Amino acid sequence: MIGMSQANNYAAERMMWSASRGLLYLTILAGYIFLLAPIFIVVVASFTNDNYLLFPPKEFSLHWYYEVFSLSWFRSALLSSLVISVISTTISAAIGIFVARALARIPFRGKALVELVVLSPLLLPSVVLGFALFNFAVYFAIENNNFINLVAGHVLITIPFVVRSVWAAMAGADVSLEEASMSLGATPAQAFRDVVLPMARPGIIAGCILAFTYSFNDVTLSIFLAGSNTTTLPVQMMSHIETSGDPSPAAISSLMVGLTMIFFVIIAKTVGLKIFTDR
Amino acid sequence: MASERSFFTNGYALSSPAFTLVGLIALVPVLQLFASAFWSFTTESYTLANFTALLDSKMATQAFWRSIRVSLCVTVVTVLLGYPLAMGLLRAGSRMQSLLLTLLVFPLMVSVVVRAYGWLVVLSPSGVLNKLLLNLGIISEPLSLIHNEAAVIIGESQLLLPYMVLALVATLQKVDPSLEEASLSLGANPLTTFFRVIVPMSIPGLLSGTLMVFSLAITAFATPLLLGGGRTPMMTTLVYSFAFTTFEWDKAAAVGIVLAVLALFFVCVQRWAAKVGLKSFG
Amino acid sequence: MSSIEIQNLSKNYGEVTAVRDACFAAEQGSFVSLLGPSGCGKTTTLRMIAGFEDITSGDIKLGGKSIKGTPPWRRNIGVVFQSYALFPFMTVLQNICYGLKMRGVPKNEQLARARKVMEIVGLHEMENRYPRQLSGGQKQRVALARSIVIEPEILLLDEPLSALDAKMRDEMRFELKRIQRTSGVTTIFVTHDQEEAFALSDKIVVMNKSVVRQVGTPREIWEEPNSEFVAGFIGVENLLPCHIVAEDGRAFGQFGSHRLETDAKHIGKQGEFVLGIRSTDLVPLADNGQCGQNNTICGEVVGEVYTGEANIYQISSPMSDKPITVKTRRDHRLSGSVCLAVDPSKVMVLERG
Numbered sequence: 001m002i003g004m005s006q007a008n009n010y011a012a013e014r015m016m017w018s019a020s021r022g023l024l025y026l027t028i029l030a031g032y033i034f035l036l037a038p039i040f041i042v043v044v045a046s047f048t049n050d051n052y053l054l055f056p057p058k059e060f061s062l063h064w065y066y067e068v069f070s071l072s073w074f075r076s077a078l079l080s081s082l083v084i085s086v087i088s089t090t091i092s093a094a095i096g097i098f099v100a101r102a103l104a105r106i107p108f109r110g111k112a113l114v115e116l117v118v119l120s121p122l123l124l125p126s127v128v129l130g131f132a133l134f135n136f137a138v139y140f141a142i143e144n145n146n147f148i149n150l151v152a153g154h155v156l157i158t159i160p161f162v163v164r165s166v167w168a169a170m171a172g173a174d175v176s177l178e179e180a181s182m183s184l185g186a187t188p189a190q191a192f193r194d195v196v197l198p199m200a201r202p203g204i205i206a207g208c209i210l211a212f213t214y215s216f217n218d219v220t221l222s223i224f225l226a227g228s229n230t231t232t233l234p235v236q237m238m239s240h241i242e243t244s245g246d247p248s249p250a251a252i253s254s255l256m257v258g259l260t261m262i263f264f265v266i267i268a269k270t271v272g273l274k275i276f277t278d279r
Numbered sequence: 280m281a282s283e284r285s286f287f288t289n290g291y292a293l294s295s296p297a298f299t300l301v302g303l304i305a306l307v308p309v310l311q312l313f314a315s316a317f318w319s320f321t322t323e324s325y326t327l328a329n330f331t332a333l334l335d336s337k338m339a340t341q342a343f344w345r346s347i348r349v350s351l352c353v354t355v356v357t358v359l360l361g362y363p364l365a366m367g368l369l370r371a372g373s374r375m376q377s378l379l380l381t382l383l384v385f386p387l388m389v390s391v392v393v394r395a396y397g398w399l400v401v402l403s404p405s406g407v408l409n410k411l412l413l414n415l416g417i418i419s420e421p422l423s424l425i426h427n428e429a430a431v432i433i434g435e436s437q438l439l440l441p442y443m444v445l446a447l448v449a450t451l452q453k454v455d456p457s458l459e460e461a462s463l464s465l466g467a468n469p470l471t472t473f474f475r476v477i478v479p480m481s482i483p484g485l486l487s488g489t490l491m492v493f494s495l496a497i498t499a500f501a502t503p504l505l506l507g508g509g510r511t512p513m514m515t516t517l518v519y520s521f522a523f524t525t526f527e528w529d530k531a532a533a534v535g536i537v538l539a540v541l542a543l544f545f546v547c548v549q550r551w552a553a554k555v556g557l558k559s560f561g
Numbered sequence: 562m563s564s565i566e567i568q569n570l571s572k573n574y575g576e577v578t579a580v581r582d583a584c585f586a587a588e589q590g591s592f593v594s595l596l597g598p599s600g601c602g603k604t605t606t607l608r609m610i611a612g613f614e615d616i617t618s619g620d621i622k623l624g625g626k627s628i629k630g631t632p633p634w635r636r637n638i639g640v641v642f643q644s645y646a647l648f649p650f651m652t653v654l655q656n657i658c659y660g661l662k663m664r665g666v667p668k669n670e671q672l673a674r675a676r677k678v679m680e681i682v683g684l685h686e687m688e689n690r691y692p693r694q695l696s697g698g699q700k701q702r703v704a705l706a707r708s709i710v711i712e713p714e715i716l717l718l719d720e721p722l723s724a725l726d727a728k729m730r731d732e733m734r735f736e737l738k739r740i741q742r743t744s745g746v747t748t749i750f751v752t753h754d755q756e757e758a759f760a761l762s763d764k765i766v767v768m769n770k771s772v773v774r775q776v777g778t779p780r781e782i783w784e785e786p787n788s789e790f791v792a793g794f795i796g797v798e799n800l801l802p803c804h805i806v807a808e809d810g811r812a813f814g815q816f817g818s819h820r821l822e823t824d825a826k827h828i829g830k831q832g833e834f835v836l837g838i839r840s841t842d843l844v845p846l847a848d849n850g851q852c853g854q855n856n857t858i859c860g861e862v863v864g865e866v867y868t869g870e871a872n873i874y875q876i877s878s879p880m881s882d883k884p885i886t887v888k889t890r891r892d893h894r895l896s897g898s899v900c901l902a903v904d905p906s907k908v909m910v911l912e913r914g
Binding site for chain 1: 285289291296300305379380382383390394399400405406440449470501532536539542546
């Protein structure tokens with residue numbers, strides 16, 4: 001009899017724990033819904049035909065996408081955003097690869113200072129950096145050169161992404177590959193071109209994509225540097241959200257989510273998601 | 280490396296372009312901002328007037344405490360949601376794990392503006408949630424869910440939750456799974472095991488996650504601007520409105536310096552904790 | 562191909578000395594091993610020869626000329642790395658041709674020379690494969706081919722067999738010897754495996770704690786190790802600290818009241834030494850009555866292990882704090898009190914440490 005009641009007790013306890021396990025799963029599900037639902041809802045709602053957002057939309061149409069592309073502010077802001085991001089990513093990559101090489105491989109005095117300075121745009125709040133750059137530009141009376149200012153600002157905030165990603169790739173590569181190439185007669189420049197760069201390629205690609213994405217999406221820094229001459233898509237979109245209630249930001253958002261998704265897949269395929277998890 | 284110096288083996292040569300560029304166009308402007316925060320245009324001398332003016336301004340002190348309050352709430356929310364998500368990620372099979380990781384980090388790459396807009400679509404008076412509640416007959420008037428602190432907390436929590444989860448996972452995945460099994464075999468039930476074994480082992484990750492989330496929350500800009508609206512200024516949005524609405528640039532500089540000092544303080548604490556944490560946890 | 566001379570070579574990293582005053586030479590076409598435990602400075606020595614590390618003091622002469630200060634890419638030295646260091650994004654053929662390309666050798670000549678060495682090292686129909694598609698042994702062959710195709714003055718091998726499994730390692734050992742003989746290249750081989758060093762080398766340089774302890778042919782090292790360390794490293798089991806005394810033109814090792822005779826050539830030695838005796842050189846006597854006479858060790862069996870081919874016993878003896886190891890044929894079993902005899906010529910006299 002005692003055995004029976006004990007077995008019953010265990011069964012009850014077991015049920016309690018499996019119920020609490022169910023609760024854990026529910027919490028996890030709720031967490032993911034919390035993370036993804038706003039993005040998902042915007043993308044789905046953007047296919048509405050009406051003049052207001054509805055989820056799910058009554059009927060699916062590309063109405064607002066046609067509408068958005070007919071807006072001149074959208075076209076010009078998209079173009080300048082793309083141009084600014086491409087230029088600043090290119091500059092960051094060009095100088096970031098070299099400094100990453102120094103940080104990853106070469107012992108020298110003052111390395112910690114170089115690291116601190118080069119990564120400082122990430123340590124400082126973007127609002128502060130943005131206002132500081134604006135203040136600086138005003139000092140030299142160049143605050144209306146929006147395009148140049150935006151490129152300069154975006155170079156700053158993209159360098160850390162390139163440097164960290166390329167640094168990790170270079171530090172992870174086998175040093176003896178470089179030594180092998182030198183023992184075979186390659187000068188440091190030839191070894192850099194033939195071995196170091198190809199070995200760091202996944203890191204370079206991932207770093208550039210992260211840099212481009214961050215630059216393209218940035219609003220905090222850009223809002224201080226943009227102006228009547230040149231502005232970026234997120235800045236324009238933000239002011240549009242604040243002033244108008246039509247669904248065009250939803251269509252723009254979906255386009256940006258789509259672009260992000262493409263980049264995300266490239267990163268996952270080249271260096272994997274560990275670039276987000278390792279720090 | 281034996282002699283024959285080359286650009287590609289010289290740390291200074293390799294570092295100089297990036298070092299010079301960032302130094303010139305980031306650090307010099309920040310130093311100039313620092314100087315102008317302590318500069319008075321009226322007396323043309325260095326002074327603390329800009330900071331005392333902030334202390335006297337009700338809006339500025341409110342914004343300061345609101346920033347702290349909101350960031351603390353965001354940190355608490357991300358910790359509470361972070362543990363279940365981290366445990367789920369660690370316990371999942373490898374395929375499920377990579378799916379969960381993908382869904383966790385993808386939002387990190389999506390624009391902050393897009394994510395804040397998503398919450399507007401969900402929470403605004405004519406938004407998805409209000410429509411749903413109206414249609415279900417639960418409410419008769421749309422609830423005012425945006426342009427308040429709660430909306431900012433929701434938005435920033437969604438923004439920063441992945442960082443907390445990643446910090447917890449980074450620490451917990453190094454924990455020997457047999458510790459948990461040992462605890463269970465010694466008679467502790469799963470809940471006791473969680474609080475007595477898992478949570479203590481996760482302290483370094485919790486610490487770095489908390490510091491990171493708090494400092495990112497306090498420096499967030501687009502989310503408080505869009506979800507908080509004009510009636511709930513925070514430190515970051517205050518810099519912006521001082522700069523472009525009221526054109527009080529010396530005040531903007533002063534708020535900026537306060538913000539920068541706070542953010543750098545957290546960066547230092549985080550690095551220090553990472554160093555100490557590494558030592559004491561082997 | 563050249564001879565190489567290492568003269569008083571030293572390397573310091575700040576306060577830490579990695580190599581101190583190393584001296585040895587490799588004659589043209591010879592195979593020399595640097596043997597020692599990990600951290601003994603053998604790899605640092607190799608890296609200084611290759612030019613990857615600066616020399617703190619001393620000199621390296623290749624074919625009579627100093628290469629101190631010559632950068633690695635101008636030394637014409639072939640290096641095979643422990644990890645092989647094959648370029649993962651190049652095919653086998655591109656890997657092998659890389660050194661020739663750097664030397665500006667015309668394309669068709671590159672191809673002809675590459676094919677020739679691929680034949681020597683035994684790589685067939687692998688030209689267009691990538692390193693990840695090769696087995697460990699094949700990678701090893703590609704790494705060898707890549708470094709000998711440039712016809713280096715000297716070939717450096719850094720523990721090239723350690724990444725292979727046991728079976729492959731035995732096979733590659735023969736291959737390595739054959740390839741070295743065929744190409745005739747002077748070779749310096751770094752290893753911690755004494756068996757490998759003995760099997761391959763014309764000369765062995767034994768290193769420990771940054772210092773060269775002994776240089777000699779495998780036979781010299783095996784039969785006449787000069788120190789306690791070298792003897793221990795090549796597997797002399799019994800190392801007995803003692804005092805050397807001379808008497809009647811004979812040399813003895815004195816242990817308190819016991820003594821063991823050694824070869825008379827050690828008669829000039831005075832003071833504290835270590836006697837080295839291989840476990841197989843101790844012969845158990847059938848009659849315990851002979852105990853106490855010169856050149857016997859008496860004691861009790863305290864441990865026994867059967868290894869299949871032999872029995873290994875541990876004997877406690879007043880001559881030493883540690884038990885003495887003796888190996889017998891598998892049908893020869895010992896128990897209780899035993900008496901072990903040893904031929905004076907088999908008793909080595911070793912420097913301490």
